[in-house]
Amino acid sequence: MTLIWIIAIFFAGGLLCWAAQFVNRVLIKWIALIAAVANLALVGAAYAEYRNGSAPGDWLIDYTVNWIPSFAIKFHIALDGLSLVLLLLTAFLGVLAVLCSWKEIKERVGFYYFNLLWTLAGITGVFVAMDLFLFYFFWEVMIVPMYFLIAIWGDSNRRYASYKFFIFTQAGGLLMLVSILALFFINHANTGNYTFDFFELQNITLSVAEGRWIMLGFLVAFVIKLPAVPFHSWLPDAHSEAPTAGSLILAGLLLKTGAYGIMRFVITLFPQNSAEIAQWAMLVGVIGIIYGAMLAFAQNDLKRFIAYTSVSHMGFILLGVYSFREMAFDGVVMQMLTHGISTGALFAMAGMIKERLHTREMGNMGGLWTGMPLMGGLALLFAMASLGLPMMGNFIAEFLILVGAYEVNPTLTIIASIGLVFAALYSLRMMQRVFFGPRTTPDRHPEPFLRQGELREGSAHSASAVYDLSAREFTILISLSVAIVILGLFPQPVLDSVNTVVQSLIQKNTP
């Protein structure tokens, strides 16, 4: 039931927000915040209950009702360790996304929070849906509101970015739909039984050629989302144009649905075909790591820079998944969580800087440490997380992936490790251009926030727009910092939660 509550609260909260627009505008934010916090509490309770994962082959929660019986579509949701940790990430980032939007959004607030919460609902659904049609449904539920978030509340080039986002993901989604239907009909031909149920479809027998094409349909949808080179080019545009919370959710959660889909569906439904393409997929991953890092290094736009680092980090996911090693799988799960947190934090920070300086150009920044040492310190922390410094969770993730992958393909792993050097290059370049160096920031006209008593110490800079973090911003960033450090020093609970899932995946994929 918890799962239904979570999804329902997101949906209902969204509708309430929209409705509240016509009643009381102050209420909207609070409704959204309450919905997000309630869900965090629910997921937290679920985590406390199920944190040790499930018995092998068992599900923590498994809930089915008929939805559209005439098409054999069921509302089937289930929870295992993998879904659980991802739900936790979703609920956590959900709260922060609401907090990030608190001051930023001033137009059509109700509709904004409606879209925000519905996207979150879609993402939650994607992580728990076990009926392929239902999965596709949630997949669309998360994409469409995200399209509106970018198209309405985005930056100057938002139309282009939102179309691009929509067309890319929708193209992938349609291929996936074709594959789902193919599975549906092939299964009927084999067994005489119409079903979209993932549990039943797992036992399907496919010829090699069928499997290959059907798998590609799924895989393309997921690698576009991931994104893997060469399907990555929607991401920099979407990330940089989206409002802060949009970028946070895109980078922190939407990309993870791609990774999740590969783990949950592609390698489970098509183990043989996956083994066939494993070397190529690892190669694509490594290309992504290097190529993304090189692009990140060249960017001048802060948000574009962060977007390309995501391309680089998501390369590790492909490398890890297709090495089919338990260690690498553990690393992949860690990578999903830690990347969500560290990149989310960087986007949140980019948003805060933009609120102050009204620019994303790193060329217009510089020396920001002087005015905002607190943000500088936290930015440093996340830059270090991004370059894989131990103590932060990202290191555990990348280390496990690389150790696991090394046993399968040393050459590719060594090339991927070079990505760590590149990560240092781009992260340090960002720090240098934004926070270090002489202060090049021209003093902008003070924002209305200044009057609201948000100004903290550093009175020398009170005249400029560069003021350090407000209490709300500090809360957002410090909770992300604590999360990333805890994941770096105590990652074992996460690994324990997903242990059985990972082991059954490994079993399926070792002939």
Next chain:
Amino acid sequence: MLRRSLASLGMTNTSSRHPEPSEASVRDRRRIKERIMENYLYLIPALPLAGFLILSLLGKNLSKNLIPVIGAGSVIGSAIAVILLAIQYDPENPVRQILWQWFSSEDLSVAISLSVDALTIVFLFVITFVGALIHIYSAAFMREDRDYARFFASMNLFICSMLLLVMADNLVLLYLGWEGVGLCSYLLIGFWYEKPENSRAANKAFTITRIGDTAMLIGLFMLFQEFRTLYIPDILNNVSQHFESGSATLTTIALLLVGGAVGKSAQLPLQSWLPDAMAGPSPVSALIHAATMVTAGVYLIARMHGIFVLSPEAMAIVAIIGAITLIIAGCSALVQTDIKRILAYSTISQIGYMFLALGVGAWSAAIFHFFTHAFFKALLFLAAGAIIESLHHEHSIFKMGGLRKKMPLIFYTFLAGAASLAALPFITSGFFSKEQILGYSFGAVNGNPILWVVGITGAFITAIYTTRLMVVVFWGEEKTHVSHLPGPAMTLPLVVLAILSIAVGFIEWPHNLMHVAVFSDYVQNVLPATVERENIAPPLVLQGIAIFMTLFGIYVGYMNCYRKPIWKANNYQTPLFQSLRNFWFKGWLFDDLYNNVFVKPFLFITTVNRKDIIDKIYTGISNGASQLHRMFSVSQNGSLRWYIGGVLAGILIIVTIQMIV
């Protein structure tokens, strides 16, 4: 038993209230005592960590008097803990404390666990003791700085990471410390971040060491694949059963570890970051870029000695790297004019000696040189910092001069450090440690005469540049006015370090002269003994030559700089000498080489592809679609004649096709 029952009846007198301990209970109590020691091992890194957390979270709200108390106090606390530990330390029972299980996946299981053996204690002592002195010095040196708290926070974090590095008993935790010190080095080199060249230097340092670190990380992958563990004692115990001597895999692993070591320790080919790292405050140069972090590479190789012993090729390469580096850096030190850059190059050169020693299998000699070097080089940097500060931030030695009279205390302490650096025979620690390395570079099994010749040439060069530095800075006429003299918080550490620079040498004499070997006895449980060749030249002759070369170097330096100041002598103005000088001055042009081979191509590729060539495919598709749209929309023009024409043309085509088919 009887006594206890009597006691319980209240029938014994007061004197025997505490029963005589039986033998068993003594043993029990000793075990408890050891357990207590084990249980408090975590305090050593935890104290500086606490200091870091307090200073970084509350730094801005703390008073200027409290900040150094926390910053230096935490390090002093951990120095006291180390001394207590060293007193209780029993070489038969190395101490280990498991704090928690870090992560375990498949068969890889890594704990956050600390271990202490003799090698670690030597490093712990230097890190905390020299660290504490430098912190005390910094309390005065950095007092006027705006970011006083940030400075101490970074320094404390550094101490914590460095302690973790040497206390780690698995390679992943060691790597954590390894990267942690790299981060702190980066933060402190770029401490004065408003100057772009400082943060460039910081980036350079981090990036170059990161290249080495990545090599080391790949070494870790290989080690795990071979041994299925990253717990250091297990690796060292199993390595001889697992591998034949000279195995190619093992050599690869060893060389990858060396990759990490040369990055951190600024050895060829990754040495070029250290001179630029002098952009940081002087105490940072003393602590990180002289005494501790840059010797992490030496520590790593010594720690993993079991692997190197089985790989003669890797050993030979380490020795050759050390030998070449010590000459290259020594030559560069000869011609520098910035006092800190002279010391930086000399650090590279001295670590070259340590690598040379490691390479020939003189494990304890390498660590002993690390030990003495930490004292005298930290001293030199701190004294240089005091000079620079007193001379209005003047770095050029040719703008100094005559300081012997003006700053007598600095002069004498600097003299002690410089004499130790130049290895002045019999009265300085540097002599004893360097003599050992030189002797083994000839006499150890892996040694040979060529390495020895390189070593004494290096000693000769060291003597020259040290003398040059002394003479130019302290003799001659005063060129910059001394604004103020350093206070006691700065001079006290100098005096302590000066005494140590002289005194610590006496614990280890050349074994043909006097049988004192406190240091090598201390580490003998951890590091293998150095195997010597037989039938080689008598040690006394070698020592004689080495001593002669040192004294001759001092003489040459003195003649050139004092009698005929080098910068005025005409015979050095020849074009050949000028270009050689320039070549050395720029660190053998390694920077230019790397710029042209790596940096520029990388910048070129990334800049050219800034807009992402792959995106062109998609914009191509969308542009193509728009083009088609425009082309076809021409036909949709509302003119009836066009439409009829179109219909007729269509009919014509269909009919034609039908006739053909």
